[in-house]
Amino acid sequence: MNYRFIFLSILLLATQAVWAQKASITGIVNDKSGNRPLEYASVSLFRNSDSSLVAGSLTDAKGNFLLEKLAPGNYYLRILFMGYTTRFVGNVSVAAGQRLDLGVRLLEPGSSMLDQVNITGTQQNAINRIDKQVYRAGQFESAKGGNAMDVLKNLPSVSMDGEGGISVRGSSNFLVLINGKPVVTDARTVLSQLPANAIEHIELVTAPSAKYDPDGKGGIINITTKKGATDGFSMAANVMGGLPSTGDHGNKEKPKRFGGDLTVNFKKGKWDVSAGGNYTRNDNAGYREGDVYTKNFTTGMLTRFPSSGERSFDKYNYAGRASATFSPDSANTFSAGAFVGKRYQARLADILYHNSASQIGNGELVRETTYFNSNLQTRYGNFFLGNIDYTHTFRNKSTLSASALFENARLYGNTRNKNLAYPETGEVLQEVYNPYENPIKGYRLKLDHAIHIGKGKLESGYQFRHDTQEGTFGYSVTPATSQPDADRFRGSASAANRIHSVYTQYSGKLEKLEYQGGLRYEYADRTVWLSYDPAPHRLDLSNLFPSASLLYAIKKDWKVKAGYSKRIQRTNNYELNPIPEREHSETLEQGDPDLLPSFIDLVELGTVHNFKKGSLFGTLYFQHIKHPIQRVNSVYADTILNRVFTNAEAATVFGLEAGANLEPVKWWSLYIGGNVYNYRIKGDLTILGITSSVNNKDWVYSINTNSNFKLGDGWSMQANINYLSVRPTAQGEDSRFLVPNASLKKTFFDGRFSATLQWQNIDLGMQQTQRQRITTSGRDFYTTTNYIYETDVFLIHLGYNLNRLSGKSKLPASEIGDKEF
Known part of the structure; x- marks a missing residue:
């Protein structure tokens, strides 16, 4: 093969x-x-x-x-x-x-x-092309000092929920590119390590061509980072610090928020060398309230275990990146890069439980108890990767490119779950300890060729991807209990993925019509080995991924476009690992080694209008999803729920996204984007061998706005709002989520220095911001949890820029390891 x-x-x-x-x-x-x-x-x-x-x-x-x-x-x-x-x-x-x-x-x-004051106001904040929308990251001042997710959540078809999950057109599965390089990782993890200050542009590709990997049912997000703009030395430095918290969630310690990033570039003659580093400490205070019950029809018992208490995060990450590009002549370019980074997260959940058991028939109380659960989940990730690229340009302007990328990541951590007596919490009733070690190795090889033919360009290429993961998982209970399936909670789970792909596509322009069409063929094999199962779990796939896009200029300022793309949502190793982890006192997390990937057909039709005071666009889209991957609940024991991954039969999404960039007057610019869609999921769900049917649908919408005001003499102010409505899930719904932000900025010394005061998660005591309730139910259970996050956070951001940084920098980012963090 x-x-x-x-x-x-x-x-x-x-x-x-x-x-x-x-x-x-x-x-x-x-x-x-x-x-x-x-x-x-x-x-x-x-x-x-x-x-x-x-x-x-x-x-x-x-x-x-x-x-x-x-x-x-x-x-x-x-x-x-x-x-x-x-x-x-x-x-x-x-x-x-x-x-x-x-x-x-x-x-x-x-x-x-x-004119210093007008620098940001006169740059194009959004550009619509045949295959993508391009947004300038600098227009979102509230993201300064944050990470890539703080920029992304402002785009019209993007939304972020209370857990920090990013969705594109309602899907949390999309492919991330850093300067055009695929990042086959969990989006939230990799984007949280990239400083917002290092981003130049964000490209949103909703119906990607055959040239791109078909991963991600939500499409592709390509992030272009900054580099030196001129010959000589360029530097940009930023520091961020958080002011004392304005609220008290009853957490054991106050959150710490500080950090900085530095990017330097030297460009001279045939050499272009860049280096960057960042450190971010960004803790989050929080609280949760939950109510759960299970029904045991065999014993006739209804068990309730409502709970409340702290849910906070200690988080930091630091990384160093370096790259060098050497162009000995106009026909040849060599580049190499390296990345070293570490990420740490500790999630503390100190929860008070009130358990009770009663008869289902008459409601008679049988027993009740109160206990305190202290749950500390700690995760570490050490990442190293390197890449080498070469491009040759022939005399006829055709190009041949080759690239290789290697990653080695060490992922490890543990979950320590203690049930303590109450109110005297010195007595440990039970302790469950889940340590793990999960190293990953992977590499990617690519060969691409492009040549101009007629009025267009023909591109073709081959790619090979390979990654392996060797996971070891421990499990101990103190004092020891007689648990018949205890051996299933410990052992090893290994996985290997290999993907060969070849593509060809042609794009061009014929008078008022731009067009693009291509085909990608892919052969993939996946194998999962489990310590307690002698038979490997194998999956072989052979698929074609066609794509096509059209853009037609009706007249000078009006264009219409249409696109089609076939995509795949692959399984990651976390979703495949069936060894349970005691995530909380009430929850077991586990995957399915036979989980199927999802296949998606995307169709869209839109229009773009440019005018003197700005631009606007609107796009209708439809997605048909085969075997959508779902995270669902089932009952493991009277006070413990299984949280597992499984496939549903099918899902559909039909929606409209729209956006506008306006500058009504010179001192005010407004960006507004929105997305509304109908999501329906139906068919059979198989949860740990038990099959049930699902048929859930509802309308979902999100609104993102960003308004800039130039106040004169280097002063500017910005306000933005991110709102996400109620969303249906396979077994229930997630509530709405609201985040308003504001910032005040002052520039000094011809724009080289800047100082920004940020007011994040504005609530003013109204108890409406940063709150999300997640509810699921089944025949024998009901669960609802309200997550309450920190509000009214104030940050001070200081920046310095020696010569301008812009354009593409080939600083690499994590390719595989972040996915499993």
Whole structure:
């Protein structure tokens, strides 16, 4: 099978190489002040005789543009980019079959860009393209000093719940790219380690092409990080500190919040070297209230165990990144990067339980007891990875790229669950201890080729992914109990994943129509080995993933687009591990080694409108999901619920997302985005061998707004709101979730220094912010838990920038290990 993939990949690449190029005009558009590439600059070609438009193009990430299929004649060019002076290039003559290279063309910043106060206001905050929406991260001041999730949650189709889970169009499963590199990891974990200050742009790809990995039913989020913009030395430094807490949740200790990040870049001649580091301590105070009951129809007993108490987090992470790019000539580029990081999280749940048992028939009380449960879950992650990349550009402007990435991660920790007497908590009634060690190794190899054919570009490539995980899990109970299935709670669980894939796609432009279509083939095999099961659990998959996108300009300021993409939501090793962990006094967590991946068909239809005071867009979308992965509950014992992963039969999502960027007046800019969809899940659920049916549906909506006010003399103010409505689940619903924020910023010394006061999770005693209730029920159980998080948090953020940082930096990020943290 391996040789077939390699042969097919080489055949595709060889086929492209025989295509010949036709007459065209090429060039590069750079910023004159720093000689850095300008991505998304508009290049238009006009006929000299009548000034009619002949062709147009947008520059890529390196500032390159290409105009093809041109008739002989005399032309002139117009180059546009928001915030820069328009440039015209005259006397452009093209002969039959000629390939004219105009070299580097420089754009000067406009007068508004040179005004310190107007710098951020005149930059494009959002750009809509055929396959993605691009957002400038700097517009969200409330995210400063935070991480990538604090930026992401403001986008129109993105929402964040009380547990910090990010969703795109209602799905928490999506693929994360860092500077175009896939990160096959749990999104929340990897994004929490990337400082918001290091992000330049965020690209949201909701119907991805065949070029991308098909992972993630919600699509793809590509994060572009900053690097040096000019030759010489560039540096950006930020520090953050939290003011004393304004509220008291009765937690054992006050949360600590402080941190900083530093990014340096040296760019000279053939070398471009970047390094960055960050440390963040960001504890969270909190409280939870729960009510649970189970029914035992054999004994006729109803058991209730309501609870309340502390639920807080101590969290820190630190990391160092470095990369170097060497370009010996215009045809060859070498780059390498390394990442070393550590993440720590301790979740303390000190909960008071009031247990009671009564007869189901007459409600007669049989017994009751009160006890105190202290549950400390500690997780550590040590990460190391390195990557090497090489790109060769041929004379016909086609490119061949090869890359390799390796990761080694050590994941370890434990859960210590103590049941204590009450009110005298010195006596330990029972202690359950779950230690684990879960190292991961993985690598990825890629080969890609791109060539311009006709008015478009043909891209093909091959990729191989491989990762292994060797988990060892312990379990002990003090004092010892007679538990018949105790051996199932300890042992080892190992998993290996191998994926071969090959793709080809073609994209181009025909007058007012932009188009893109492709096909990806993938063979994947997954094996899970368990210490208590001699037979391995295997899954082999062979699938095609087609994609297509269209963008048509109805007239100058109106465009419509349509797209289709087939996706897959893969299982991770946490979801596959069936060895139970005593997550809480009332909960056992476990996976299913035979869990199936989900397959998703995505269809969307939208429109984009640009006008003098801003832009707006709207997109209708539909998803059909086969075998959606669900996390559900069942009864393990009278006072313990099993929380397991399983597949439902099918689910559908139909929705509308919309967004607008407005600048009604020069001192006020407004961004607003929203998403509303109908989610329905139906079919059979199999929970630990017991099958039941589910049919749940409801409407869900989210709203994200961000408003900026320029107050003059370097002062600015911002306010934003993130709201997520009630959401249906397989066995119940999650409540609405509200987070308002505000910030006040002052810049000094031509914008090199900045000071920002942030007011996060605004509540003002109304008890509406940062609260989420999760409710599930079944034939023999009911559970509802209200999570109450810290509100009215004040932070001070200080920043320094020596020369501007922007553009793409190839600092690597975690590829596999964060997924299982």
